[in-house]
Structures are given as structure tokens and as C-alpha cells.
Amino acid sequence: MTENTGRTPAAKTAISPATHAAPPARFSHGVRKGNILQVAGQVGFRPAVAGEPPAVAGPTLREQTLQTLANVEAVLTAGGASWDDVLMLRVYLTDTGHFAELNEIYDDYFKDLTVPPAARTTVYVGLPEGLLVEIDALAVLD
Numbered sequence: 489m490t491e492n493t494g495r496t497p498a499a500k501t502a503i504s505p506a507t508h509a510a511p512p513a514r515f516s517h518g519v520r521k522g523n524i525l526q527v528a529g530q531v532g533f534r535p536a537v538a539g540e541p542p543a544v545a546g547p548t549l550r551e552q553t554l555q556t557l558a559n560v561e562a563v564l565t566a567g568g569a570s571w572d573d574v575l576m577l578r579v580y581l582t583d584t585g586h587f588a589e590l591n592e593i594y595d596d597y598f599k600d601l602t603v604p605p606a607a608r609t610t611v612y613v614g615l616p617e618g619l620l621v622e623i624d625a626l627a628v629l630d
Contacts, residue, residue: 498522507535530559
């Protein structure tokens with residue numbers, strides 16, 4: 489049973505940056521409801537080019553991580569958020585040996601952040617062939 493609080497629920501809006509190809513299944517790149525923005529797991533695909541399949545940014549962890557972070561940022565921006573609004577990042581790596589290098593790339597990428605950094609969890613997973621990293625984010629906007 490749902491209690492009637494007299495509030496109108498916030499609309500749920502799908503976020504799809506122009507740089508992103510359509511997802512391969514029925515999900516959104518991001519979803520915003522009220523002041524909460526959830527960014528789906530992003531990988532290191534370059535911006536979409538009409539009529540061409542998604543292309544991985546490169547074979548190295550650095551290339552893929554920087555593109556993945558750019559893809560997360562594109563969803564944040566399209567949803568009205570920035571890195572300052574992110575509370576939680578989850579990083580998925582395919583190789584435990586990449587952890588130290590990921591931390592170096594990550595620290596350098598966020599070195600100019602002026603607010604406390606997001607909480608972060610890193611887990612190890614299997615991703616499609618050639619992909620080394622995936623990142624998702626949760627942002628709460630003022």
C-alpha cells in the first residue's frame with residue numbers, strides 16, 4: 489500500500505548525449521529523476537559516427553580510461569551535472585594488474601577537482617573482447 493504524501497513525483501528522464509550511439513539493449517546511458525542522476529556503465533568507445541560501429545579509443549588502459557571518463561562526463565553534462573556533483577564512481581577492470589596504473593590515470597584526471605572526490609569502488613569483471621575498463625557514476629544535483 490502506498491501512502492499519499494500529497495507530493496507530485498519527479499519525472500524520470502532518459503539522458504542520451506549526441507556523442508553516444510544507441511545502447512545495444514533497452515536501457516538509458518543515464519537517467520535523471522529529481523536531483524539524482526545515475527550514469528550507466530560507460531566504456532572507452534569514441535564518439536558515435538553515423539553508420540559506423542562503435543570504435544574503441546585504443547588498446548591501452550590509458551586511452552580507454554580517458555575516453556571512458558569523457559563518456560561519463562558527457563552523460564553528466566547532458567543531465568545537467570558535473571564531476572562536482574558525483575558522489576559515487578564504480579570502476580570495473582578486467583585485469584587486477586591494471587589497478588596501480590588506473591590509480592595514476594585517475595589521480596591525474598581529477599587533480600584539479602576543488603571539491604571532495606567521489607567515493608569509488610573498483611571491481612574486477614569480464615568485459616567484451618578488447619575492453620579493459622567500464623565506469624558508472626551516481627550524481628546528486630543541488
